[in-house]
Amino acid sequence: MSRGDEQAVLDRIRQGLIYTESEASFQAPQRRTDLIFEYNHTPPSDTARRESLLTAIFGSVGERAVVLPPFHAGFGSNVHIGDDFFGNVNLTFVDDVDIRIGDGVMIAPSVTLTTTGHPVHPARRVDYARFSEPIVIEDRVWIGSNAVILPGVRIGYGSVIGAGSVVSRDVPPMVVAVGTPCRVLRAITEADLTTRTPPA
Incomplete structure (x- = not known):
């Protein structure tokens, strides 16, 4: 594949359009799978x-x-993590494009962040055809166990994603969001500063 052809594929990827495994094979050197195996x-x-x-x-x-190992990533090199990050066991990054995680983010066990999906019609899934959109997790977010964050999602500052949620749309800052599909349950307020504290 020529450099011009590679650039055309990258342009399609950035636009969230369909591309195939063969078309994207030139990106293989960016995969860090052996290093991930060693880390685990x-x-x-x-x-x-x-x-x-x-x-x-x-x-x-x-x-x-x-x-905490084990963790898994398709590339690894497309994941960007801020300061004071905590990722619990069985964290999976499907990072065909960027996953950007801010400071002070906590992720519970068995969470998946996937930037990639596949066409609905089976005729369009030949050669592992797919689309990819970046994920952004802002500062101080907490994601509960077994949550799945889907392509193109942005989770706002300080928000909490409930365990088992499937997040298919953006989540605003400072809310608790839960469910399948994930929806805002309530705002995070000053009252949350006093929960689970001993009586005065």
């Missing part, structure tokens, strides 16, 4: 090696990031 088999006590591997795997990673 690195002893917990070898913190220096884990930090080094995260830096090599992700497109960018902030200070004090914690990712």
Whole structure:
């Protein structure tokens, strides 16, 4: 494939249009699957090696990031993580395009962030045809266990995504959103500062 052909595929990807596995095969060197395998088999006590591997795997990673193994990513290199990130076990990034995660984000076990979907009509799924749209998780978000974040979603500052939710649309800042499909349940308010605290 010529450089011009590669650019044409990248342009289609950026527009959220359909592309195939064969067309996107030139991106294979950006996959960090061997490094992810090594990370998932690195002893917990070898913190220096884990930090080094995260830096090599992700497109960018902030200070004090914690990712509990095992985690999985299609590329790894398209994931960008801010400071003070905590990702619990079985976190999956389907990162055919960028996943950008802000500071102070917490993700519970078995969460999937997928930038990629497939056409509804089977005739359009030949050669693993797909479309991809970036995901943005703003600062201080908490995502509950077994949630799925779908292509093109942006989750606003400070919001909480309930366990088991399927997030197919943007979520505004400072709300609790739950369900399948995920919907805003309520705003986060000053009253939430006093929950689960001992009586005075």
